[in-house]
Amino acid sequence: MSTRAYVYSVYQWLNVKIFAIPGRVIALLFFAFLFIVPFITANKYLIYTLSMTCIFAIFATSWDFLSGYCGQINLGHGVFFAVGGYIASMLSAHFHLSPWLTISIGSLIAAIAGLIVTLPALRLRGFYLSLVTLSFPIISHGIVLAFADYTGGEVGLYGVSPLTTSGTTSYYIIVLIMLFSVFFMYKFTDLESKFIRVGIIIYAIREDEITARASGINTTRYKFLVFFISSFFAGIAGALYAHTITVVGPSTLEVMFSFQPILWTIFGSIGTIYGPVAGVFLLYPFMEFLQIWGATEHIRYIIFALMLICFMLFMPEGVTIWVRDKIEVTCQRCKKINIMTRSYCRICNGPLHLRKEESEDL
Amino acid sequence: MNSPFLEVKRLTKDFGGIRAINEVTFNIEKGEIVGLIGPNGAGKTTLVRLITGILKPTYGSVQFKGEEITGWPTWKIVNKGIVCTFQVVKPFRHLPVIANVMVSSLCPNAKKKGEWVKTVELRARDALEFCGIADLALELASVLSHGELKRLEIARAIGTFPELLLLDEPFGGLNPAETTLLANSLKRLNKGGRFGRLHSEEITMVVVEHKLSDLMKIVNRVIVIDHGEIITIGSPEEVVKDPRVIKAYVGREVFKGVS
Numbered sequence: 090m091s092t093r094a095y096v097y098s099v100y101q102w103l104n105v106k107i108f109a110i111p112g113r114v115i116a117l118l119f120f121a122f123l124f125i126v127p128f129i130t131a132n133k134y135l136i137y138t139l140s141m142t143c144i145f146a147i148f149a150t151s152w153d154f155l156s157g158y159c160g161q162i163n164l165g166h167g168v169f170f171a172v173g174g175y176i177a178s179m180l181s182a183h184f185h186l187s188p189w190l191t192i193s194i195g196s197l198i199a200a201i202a203g204l205i206v207t208l209p210a211l212r213l214r215g216f217y218l219s220l221v222t223l224s225f226p227i228i229s230h231g232i233v234l235a236f237a238d239y240t241g242g243e244v245g246l247y248g249v250s251p252l253t254t255s256g257t258t259s260y261y262i263i264v265l266i267m268l269f270s271v272f273f274m275y276k277f278t279d280l281e282s283k284f285i286r287v288g289i290i291i292y293a294i295r296e297d298e299i300t301a302r303a304s305g306i307n308t309t310r311y312k313f314l315v316f317f318i319s320s321f322f323a324g325i326a327g328a329l330y331a332h333t334i335t336v337v338g339p340s341t342l343e344v345m346f347s348f349q350p351i352l353w354t355i356f357g358s359i360g361t362i363y364g365p366v367a368g369v370f371l372l373y374p375f376m377e378f379l380q381i382w383g384a385t386e387h388i389r390y391i392i393f394a395l396m397l398i399c400f401m402l403f404m405p406e407g408v409t410i411w412v413r414d415k416i417e418v419t420c421q422r423c424k425k426i427n428i429m430t431r432s433y434c435r436i437c438n439g440p441l442h443l444r445k446e447e448s449e450d451l
Numbered sequence: 452m453n454s455p456f457l458e459v460k461r462l463t464k465d466f467g468g469i470r471a472i473n474e475v476t477f478n479i480e481k482g483e484i485v486g487l488i489g490p491n492g493a494g495k496t497t498l499v500r501l502i503t504g505i506l507k508p509t510y511g512s513v514q515f516k517g518e519e520i521t522g523w524p525t526w527k528i529v530n531k532g533i534v535c536t537f538q539v540v541k542p543f544r545h546l547p548v549i550a551n552v553m554v555s556s557l558c559p560n561a562k563k564k565g566e567w568v569k570t571v572e573l574r575a576r577d578a579l580e581f582c583g584i585a586d587l588a589l590e591l592a593s594v595l596s597h598g599e600l601k602r603l604e605i606a607r608a609i610g611t612f613p614e615l616l617l618l619d620e621p622f623g624g625l626n627p628a629e630t631t632l633l634a635n636s637l638k639r640l641n642k643g644g645r646f647g648r649l650h651s652e653e654i655t656m657v658v659v660e661h662k663l664s665d666l667m668k669i670v671n672r673v674i675v676i677d678h679g680e681i682i683t684i685g686s687p688e689e690v691v692k693d694p695r696v697i698k699a700y701v702g703r704e705v706f707k708g709v710s
Contacts, residue, residue, distance in 0.1 A: 280550060282568070284568060285568075286553075289546070289550050292550075293543045293550075293551075296544060296546060299525075300543065301554060302505075303503065303526075303534070303537070304554050304610070305526050305560055305611045307526045307527075307559075309524075
């Protein structure tokens with residue numbers, strides 16, 4: 090194949106897979122924006138804030154994967170974050186291992202913690218599971234204080250080496266890890282995927298666990314898998330967090346910290362994987378900038394709460410679904426996504442904007 | 452020793468102090484369609500749920516092809532070849548119809564090792580086609596009517612490649628035309644054969660039903676239960692004439708008045 094034909098085929102693939110769907114174009118522009126930020130500005134604080142935002146995006150996405158997608162509402166997701174963070178920082182501060190090693194070990198141990206948490210989760214459902222998971226950060230907080238010599242106790246553990254010496258390089262590493270994590274979880278939960286079948290099964294477990302079991306699905310195994318993956322990515326986020334702010338304290342085990350991913354996810358649309366990313370990137374920098382502009386913590390939380398209430402009033406399904414409904418339309422016949430401006434489907438050429446009576450005829 | 456296809460021995464279930472199923476014993480041979488009838492609250496649904504492991508029996512045993520399956524988890528029993536449909540339909544409402552069937556087609560019993568998801572999807576489509584709802588494949592299950600959901604339940608059940616199909620009120624809420632259609636397709640399933648990519652051997656069936664008139668046309672044998680106990684087992688013609696069955700269905704006083 091000549092180079093020109095190859096380039097043309099790539100262009101066609103882009104045309105069909107990305108440019109035809111407005112949501113994907115926005116995602117592409119967003120990631121491109123993340124990559125060119127260091128070229129636009131040399132402001133270290135901005136880069137640092139964006140790094141933290143990316144880390145929390147991984148964290149919120151992992152919560153969405155577990156609770157929004159599989160329906161195992163976890164109110165103590167901070168515990169996985171903290172396990173990742175503490176293990177990474179202990180390895181870094183006491184044994185002076187390289188960040189790569191500490192992050193991988195930290196996230197793996199967080200994933201194992203996720204498997205342990207699954208054991209009660211298998212027996213409990215709904216609110217009862219949520220209440221039990223709420224207790225895990227509190228238990229872990231006690232453990233951290235009990236072994237203060239290793240964990241730093243109430244003050245926190247200092248002496249964690251930064252990811253790299255340069256802030257910009259660290260930023261790029263974090264953005265790449267964030268990209269990979271979000272893409273992995275998005276693909277994993279993709280219902281239309283021709284290769285990965287797990288997405289449908291996870292969704293089915295959320296919808297009706299008894300029917301899933303009556304369909305011959307070993308739901309126990311899939312719950313373990315979902316908890317493993319979710320806590321693994323939460324652990325990665327925790328380890329990156331520890332290496333970015335170079336200190337990890339018991340604040341990550343506070344109840345409010347575990348509620349943050351829930352707020353971000355619900356703000357950005359639950360059960361969509363890309364929703365929490367949007368939620369974090371809208372809310373977290375906003376809160377940071379309020380701090381720069383001189384708002385005290387109480388005032389920040391009042392503004393945060395008011396904003397959340399207002400957004401939820403007008404966009405009850407979250408920001409991304411609200412935007413998606415404004416720019417995308419699903420074909421009634423072939424269920425493919427089209428841009429709002431089209432009047433006929435790009436795949437099946439069926440009419441897109443039908444009135445209600447007409448769509449019932451179809 | 453040739454053991455029976457499904458052997459239920461002294462199966463008992465207590466809900467608190469109430470005995471829902473009391474020492475029920477019966478056999479089912481391969482290839483037959485058995486009707487399970489009884490008045491409301493007789494324990495028909497409980498019996499089906501006990502066999503498929505959704506409920507755990509208090510004591511008693513269920514043997515399938517000579518193997519003890521009592522107390523197994525539901526998914527394991529389904530992969531062994533026994534699958535049930537629900538009386539109150541329980542689809543995955545926010546999933547497309549095709550995905551509903553794909554979940555069951557992805558279970559280890561149906562999915563061969565190394566098989567591509569694409570093949571599974573085609574097979575799920577054949578199951579939908581067999582049940583007559585292939586044109587709704589891409590719609591969400593929540594927009595389907597009750598009759599279509601009943602058919603979706605059956606498509607989901609045959610997607611797992613069952614050998615024994617327990618149908619809990621398949622005709623409930625269907626109009627006469629739909630009932631006849633469904634009865635015909637059940638007969639076809641029982642004979643076995645090749646339906647697209649779904650090549651099934653003859654499927655043994657247990658049909659739980661209220662409407663005796665529809666049931667009697669398709670079944671070989673009828674088990675009548677009342678208050679958790681088997682009243683009688685026999686051919687449809689015998690059973691409808693049995694005074695104990697009439698008594699259980701119509702009630703003592705009315706029965707006296709009629710006779």
